[in-house]
Structures are given as structure tokens and as C-alpha cells.
Amino acid sequence: MEQVRIFDTTLRDGEQAPGFSMDLDQKVRMAKALLELKVDVIEAGFPVASPGDFAAVKAIATEASDMHDTFICGLARANEKDIQAVADSIAPAAKKRIHTFIATSPIHREHKLRMSKEQVLEKTIASVRQAKDLADEVEFSAEDAIRTERDYLVQVFGAAIEAGATTINVPDTVGYTTPQEIEDLFRYLIANTPGAEKAVFSAHCHDDLGMAVANSLAAVRGGARQVECALNGIGERAGNCALEEVVMAINTRADFFELSTQIDTTKLYNASRLLARLTGQDVPRNKAIVGDNAFAHESGIHQDGMLKNLQTYEIMRPSDVGAPTSLLVLGKHSGRNALADRARELGHNLSGERLNEVFEAFKQLADSKKNVTNDDLKSLILGQSLNASGPWRVAGLKTGAERDGHATAHVTLTHQNGTVHTHEARGNGPLDAAFSSIKEIVGLDVHLEDFSVKSIGTGIDAQGWADVHLLDNSSENEMVVGGEESVDRRPRIHGSGVHTDIVFASVIAYLDAMNRIVRNRAQQS
Numbered sequence: 001m002e003q004v005r006i007f008d009t010t011l012r013d014g015e016q017a018p019g020f021s022m023d024l025d026q027k028v029r030m031a032k033a034l035l036e037l038k039v040d041v042i043e044a045g046f047p048v049a050s051p052g053d054f055a056a057v058k059a060i061a062t063e064a065s066d067m068h069d070t071f072i073c074g075l076a077r078a079n080e081k082d083i084q085a086v087a088d089s090i091a092p093a094a095k096k097r098i099h100t101f102i103a104t105s106p107i108h109r110e111h112k113l114r115m116s117k118e119q120v121l122e123k124t125i126a127s128v129r130q131a132k133d134l135a136d137e138v139e140f141s142a143e144d145a146i147r148t149e150r151d152y153l154v155q156v157f158g159a160a161i162e163a164g165a166t167t168i169n170v171p172d173t174v175g176y177t178t179p180q181e182i183e184d185l186f187r188y189l190i191a192n193t194p195g196a197e198k199a200v201f202s203a204h205c206h207d208d209l210g211m212a213v214a215n216s217l218a219a220v221r222g223g224a225r226q227v228e229c230a231l232n233g234i235g236e237r238a239g240n241c242a243l244e245e246v247v248m249a250i251n252t253r254a255d256f257f258e259l260s261t262q263i264d265t266t267k268l269y270n271a272s273r274l275l276a277r278l279t280g281q282d283v284p285r286n287k288a289i290v291g292d293n294a295f296a297h298e299s300g301i302h303q304d305g306m307l308k309n310l311q312t313y314e315i316m317r318p319s320d321v322g323a324p325t326s327l328l329v330l331g332k333h334s335g336r337n338a339l340a341d342r343a344r345e346l347g348h349n350l351s352g353e354r355l356n357e358v359f360e361a362f363k364q365l366a367d368s369k370k371n372v373t374n375d376d377l378k379s380l381i382l383g384q385s386l387n388a389s390g391p392w393r394v395a396g397l398k399t400g401a402e403r404d405g406h407a408t409a410h411v412t413l414t415h416q417n418g419t420v421h422t423h424e425a426r427g428n429g430p431l432d433a434a435f436s437s438i439k440e441i442v443g444l445d446v447h448l449e450d451f452s453v454k455s456i457g458t459g460i461d462a463q464g465w466a467d468v469h470l471l472d473n474s475s476e477n478e479m480v481v482g483g484e485e486s487v488d489r490r491p492r493i494h495g496s497g498v499h500t501d502i503v504f505a506s507v508i509a510y511l512d513a514m515n516r517i518v519r520n521r522a523q524q525s
């Protein structure tokens with residue numbers, strides 16, 4: 001299959017965007033990752049921009065001094081000083097490319113460069129000629145090509161090829177074009193530029209209208225055989241065409257494009273993360289190919305499909321891009337099949353009514369918590385089994401603080417015989433008040449001996465796990481006092497509760513212990 005060259009400009013166009021500046025060490029580390037990715041060209045910087053960028057480009061060229069598959073390139077305006085700076089900085093590289101550019105559109109010619117068409121043409125020829133003697137290859141770009149008159153563009157490109165440029169880059173500098181328009185432009189340029197057969201045509205698309213990748217792929221359909229792109233799509237303003245996206249589109253839809261690249265796609269994820277780490281700019285969750293959600297599924301229907309066949313909802317394997325394995329995230333959109341699958345992984349076989357009960361509790365939890373973790377699920381299965389074994393269940397709880405430091409709790413309990421009971425009590429705090437209400441409704445004389453709450457997992461929405469120990473004060477269990485020793489024969493009953501609200505968790509725990517006492521008594525009688 002014919003190959004499309006991947007020209008990486010993470011370290012030049014990417015780095016020149018606000019927030020993405022890198023120092024020499026960082027640029028070299030990134031360049032090593034790009035070499036491992038096997039990009040065809042690394043545009044390492046704009047050497048005349050600063051002594052630091054010159055040194056970084058030189059250090060990268062030195063790193064690539066025996067790398068014969070990757071060109072090291074630097075950017076230069078169409079003037080002698082810039083071109084010489086690129087030549088000097090890339091000198092140590094095994095393969096050297098000078099990239100020189102000048103704007104060709106009327107708005108740039110008239111207002112920015114203040115040059116006539118003829119002057120721009122002359123600069124183009126002079127700079128390509130100079131660069132040709134200083135590197136293995138010369139690339140010429142007509143900045144803002146998309147907004148340039150087509151006949152003039154053909155003239156400039158023809159002159160650049162004649163002067164020695166072997167790559168002709170057609171930038172959509174301001175992200176203005178559309179897929180149909182750019183495909184048509186490439187067909188036109190390749191058909192009409194004198195000497196076009198001696199050059200590789202290249203696309204350099206920006207993302208101002210969110211079409212950089214689509215436009216680059218359309219350019220490829222129109223005959224482009226080099227795509228300029230940056231990892232994570234970084235670059236001026238809204239960024240450049242995202243390297244990982246364009247590469248995986250060509251790769252995944254080889255049936256459509258009938259083309260390939262030489263990129264080792266299994267290195268994409270790590271390279272993307274390295275860039276994020278070095279620049280301190282996180283990859284958005286929903287970023288194609290490398291975002292956290294690229295291979296994550298929360299909705300039940302998708303999870304069910306994934307459990308039956310991965311291809312139902314994934315067009316690439318995570319391993320194709322070096323990403324962690326697909327993730328079924330449990331949340332409020334998940335279904336029973338995914339819940340049962342995760343529970344099985346955790347050692348609990350849930351099915352039938354039991355699965356329904358846990359599922360109901362899970363949905364309640366998921367409504368109050370973004371992600372339900374394995375810890376949450378384990379405690380939910382355990383806690384739910386405690387809470388499920390009545391006869392009493394918590395149906396409602398409202399607590400409030402009073403000015404004098406006391407609190408009130410309005411508790412509603414249901415009994416398995418279908419009755420509903422409510423009671424409001426005052427206490428020293430919301431728990432004291434809630435426990436009094438429960439005691440009143442259930443009608444048991446108990447003593448709270450021990451109580452604790454701990455967090456399961458971390459974060460503001462972590463669940464609370466409450467443990468309660470009650471002493472059953474019923475008459476047959478009275479303390480026996482005799483001689484020097486007193487023996488407390490009251491049974492010590494334990495209860496647990498789990499909830500994102502710790503007051504609720506405590507109430508469930510208290511009621512769990514109460515339920516045990518009720519069940520014990522029923523058994524005894």
C-alpha cells in the first residue's frame with residue numbers, strides 16, 4: 001500500500017501555542033518519543049526564534065545523528081538569516097530538511113508582508129535555492145495557501161519546485177477550508193503545478209472550525225502524501241491536525257483510503273501522555289484515540305454489547321494504540337449485565353432476585369456518586385445484604401439543626417408487614433435524634449455501646465461505612481450483680497450500614513442491629 005508521510009510539528013507549531021512551551025530537556029524527551037513512533041519528519045523548532053530553541057533543535061538533531069528513517073527539520077522565514085540558523089542547528093542529524101515559508105494570500109501579502117506578488121515570488125525562489133545547498137531536502141510552504149488565488153499559488157509552487165523544493169506544503173493557516181474544498185484544491189494543484197511530479201504535496205491544517213483532521217484526510221484523498229500534524233492536536237489557536245487521529249483514521253479505514261503510514265501506533269498512547277505530562281496540559285477525557293473515555297463504556301446497552309462482542313462498540317482495540325484495556329465503568333447508566341459481570345470478577349455470583357435487589361441499591365448509589373468503584377460495589381453487596389434482611393427498612397430520613405445546638409430527626413421506617421411508621425425526636429446531634437426515633441418506632445430497649453464510621457475509597461463522594469454495637473436491655477438479659485463481680489449478660493449485637501451520606505449509613509447500621517435483635521427474639525420465641 002502506498003504510504004502517507006507523517007510530518008510531526010508538535011515541537012514547532014504545537015510548542016508555539018500558549019501553554020505548550022517546552023525547555024531543551026523536555027523537547028529532547030518528546031523528540032525521542034517521536035523517533036520511537038517512527039514519524040517521517042520531526043519539525044524540531046524555529047531555530048532563529050531564540051538561542052534556547054536553536055540549542056533544542058541542535059540537541060534533537062544530535063539525538064538523531066544515526067537515525068536514517070526520520071528527517072530532522074527546522075522552520076525558517078524566507079530570509080538568509082533564518083535559513084542559515086536552521087542549517088546550523090540541524091547539521092548533526094543524519095537526515096536534514098529545511099522548511100522555509102512565505103505567505104501568499106492577498107491579505108498577508110498586502111497587510112503583513114507589505115510585498116507585491118512578484119516580491120513574494122522572488123523571495124520564494126531565493127530562499128529555496130539557498131536552503132537547497134544546506135540540507136538533504138527542502139520543503140516550501142505558502143502560508144495561508146487556502147486564501148490564495150489558485151493561479152498565483154500554482155505559479156509560486158512551480159517556482160519553488162524549479163528552485164529545488166521536493167515537498168510542497170499547502171497550509172490552511174487559519175483553519176478556514178472544508179473537506180470538499182481542500183480535496184478539490186489538491187487535485188487542482190497537482191494537475192496544474194509545473195513539475196508537480198517531482199514533489200510530494202503536503203497538507204497542514206488548523207482546527208479553527210474543528211475540521212483539521214477531516215480536511216487533512218480530504219487532502220489525502222486529493223493526492224496529498226504528507227500530512228503535517230501534532231500529538232494531541234496541539235498548535236496555534238485551536239491547534240493542528242491531531243497526529244493520533246489522522247494516523248488511526250488511515251489505519252482503521254485502510255479499506256477506504258487504501259493507504260498506510262509507517263507509524264508504530266502502539267506507541268501513540270504513551271507519546272500523548274508524555275506530552276501532557278511535560279506541558280502540564282491534560283488530555284481531555286473524550287479526546288479521540290488517547291482520551292480516558294476512548295475505550296471506556298458506562299451505558300448499560302453498550303456494556304452489554306461489549307460483554308457479548310467487543311466489536312459492537314469498539315472500532316479499534318486499545319492495544320492498537322497502546323492504551324489500557326477497555327473499561328466498563330459502573331455508573332447510573334449501567335445495566336444488570338455489567339453489574340453482574342463486575343460482581344463476578346469480585347467473587348460474588350449474583351442472579352435472579354438477588355441481582356435485582358443489588359441492582360436497585362446500586363442505581364440509588366450511582367445517582368449520588370459519579371463512579372461506582374469496586375470497593376463501593378463490594379460494600380454495597382455486603383451492606384445491601386445486611387440492610388435487606390428486615391423486618392424493618394429505612395424509608396426516609398430528615399435531620400435538622402436547632403439554634404440551641406440540639407438536632408431533630410424525622411425517621412420513616414417500613415415493616416415487612418406493609419405498615420409505615422414515622423417519628424420525630426430531638427437529640428444532642430442528628431444521630432442521637434435519629435437513633436431515638438428508631439428506638440421509639442421499633443419499641444426495643446437497647447443501649448448504644450459502640451459506634452464508628454469510616455470512609456470506603458477516597459474523594460468527596462466516597463461512601464461511609466458505619467458500625468454499631470447495641471446491648472439488648474430486655475429484662476431477661478439484665479445485668480447480674482453478685483459478690484465482687486458483676487456480669488453483663490446482655491447480648492452485644494452488631495450492625496453495619498453503607499451509604500454516601502454518613503448519617504444515613506449510621507441509621508442503616510443502627511437499624512441493622514435492631515433487626516437482628518428482633519429476629520433473634522422471634523427465633524427464641
Ligand SMILES: CC(=O)SCCNC(=O)CCNC(=O)[C@H](O)C(C)(C)COP(=O)(O)OP(=O)(O)OC[C@H]1O[C@@H](n2cnc3c(N)ncnc32)[C@H](O)[C@@H]1OP(=O)(O)O
Pocket residue numbers: 013016046048049050076077078079101102103112113114143173236
Ligand atoms: C503560520 C506560522 O506558524 S508562522 C511561524 C510562527 N512562529 C513564530 O513566529 C515563532 C517564532 N517567532 C519569533 O521568535 C519572532 O517572531 C522572530 C524571531 C521570528 C522575528 O522577530 P522580529 O524580528 O522581532 O519580528 P516580528 O516577529 O515582530 O515580525 C515578523 C517580521 O517577519 C516578517 N515575516 C513574516 N513572515 C515572513 C516570512 N515567511 N518571510 C520573511 N519575512 C517574514 C514580517 O513581515 C515582519 O517583518 P517586519 O519586522 O519587517 O515588519
Ligand SMILES: CC(C)C(=O)C(=O)O
Pocket residue numbers: 013075101141142143144169171172173174204206
Ligand atoms: C509555517 C506554516 C507551515 C504554518 O504553520 C501555517 O501556515 O500554519
Ligand SMILES: [Mg+2]
Pocket residue numbers: 013171173204206235236
Ligand atoms: Mg501552522
